[in-house]
Amino acid sequence: MGTELWRCLRVGDWCLLALSVLLWAVLTHWSWQQPGATRVRIYQDGQLYAELDLLAQRTLAVPGPLGATVVEVRQGKARIAQDPSPRQYCVKAGWLQQAGQAAICLPNRTSIELTGQQARPYDSLSY
Amino acid sequence: MTASATDSATQRLQVTAQDHQIARLAAIAIALAVLESGIPSPIPGVKPGLANIVTLLALARLGWAAAAWVSVLRILGASIVLGGIFSPGFALSLAGGACSLLVLAAAQYLPRRWFGLVSLSLLSAIAHTAGQLLLARLWLIPHNGIVYLIPILLGMGLVFGLVNGMVAEQLLRRWPAQADLQERDA
CATH class of the missing domain: 1.20.5 (Single alpha-helices involved in coiled-coils or other helix-helix interfaces)
Structure with missing residues (x-):
């Protein structure tokens, strides 16, 4: 049949x-292809601490209440390389490369967020 | 019988055998659309579109004009029965139906030797999805986020298009062309 x-x-x-x-x-x-990210925004205690181009290769130590959070930018990607937070969630988030992705180190009050060419569809995110 | 407006004599509409067949097919299509609305769908807007089987049969047996009549009558009739006539859902139905009829108008000239109703059904399903998404993008959800729905909607459309086409092809074989002649005599 x-x-x-x-x-x-x-x-x-x-x-x-x-x-x-x-x-x-x-x-x-x-x-389903996400728009690529071009820049990374680094927030400390809710304030914009720095905004870097993803094509530039550099490592930045951001001071927080627990110590320094190390942000690494390389080849269009960004990650939290080191963080004093106990559970290391933001480090485990690994490399971020698409617009809208974020890694948040809550205990050290630091976060990174990737942005692309297009405007964000929302005004802000609160954690 | 006269066409004069001043004459009070009632005008009688000439009802042809084909009108009867179109009405019969449209009634079946409306019944299928109503039945199908009772099937729970995991994703809103994804429906099997069983009524398209009837449209395909009308196209194969009675030609494109009849298929267009059956399709439009089904969209109008089903939305009256189910409620929501002139709602956004109705507009989406109409956009999908119009697009698929336009594509069928061209696709009916595909050589029958190689292309059966499955081809027509697949093309019609793609056109239907495209028409709906286009209207949704232009009018209902003017945001590019709608492109994320394309894989799901088109994928389901293709699956149901294939199944409907196979059902229509089987029905066409079991419904010999002489049937219309017998009905005309009856």
Whole structure:
């Protein structure tokens, strides 16, 4: 029964089905691609501490209440390299490279957020 | 029978056998659309579109004009029955239906030897999704975030388009062309 049902598809039907699936794959790839990030904003205690270009390679130590949080920027990506926070969540967030991604070191009141060409769809985020 | 406006004689509409067939098909399509609205959908707006099987059969048997009538009558009829006529959902239905009819107008000339109803169904499903997304982007959600919905909506559209096309192809084989002639005699 199953094979009989598939036999009602003609040659053109199969070609068109393959083309449709290809179109779907291409559109999926295109539409789920996040816009790339260009800059990283570093916040300390709610205030903008620094804004760096992601293409510039540098390491920045941001002083906080517990000590220094080290932000590393390299090849269009950014990460928290070191942080005095006990659970190290922001360090475990790893490298960020898409606009809108963020890593937050709550105990040390420091966070980084990547921004892209487009305006953010929201005004601000509160933690 | 006269067409004069001053004459009080009632005008009689000439109802052809094809009008009857269109009405019958549209009624089946409306019933399918109403039945389908009772199926719970995990994602709002994703429907199997079973009524399109009827549109495809109308196209194959009676031609594009009949298919367009069946489709438009189904959209109007189903939204009257279900409520929400002239609502955004109705506008989306109409946009999808219009787009898919336009594509079918061109696709009906594909050589039947190689392209069956499955091809027409797939093309119609793609056009339907495209028309709806375009209207939604221009009018309802004027934000590019809507592109994230394309993979889901188009994917489901293709799956249901394939299934509907196969069902329509099977029905077409079980519904011989002589059936219309018999009905005309009856």
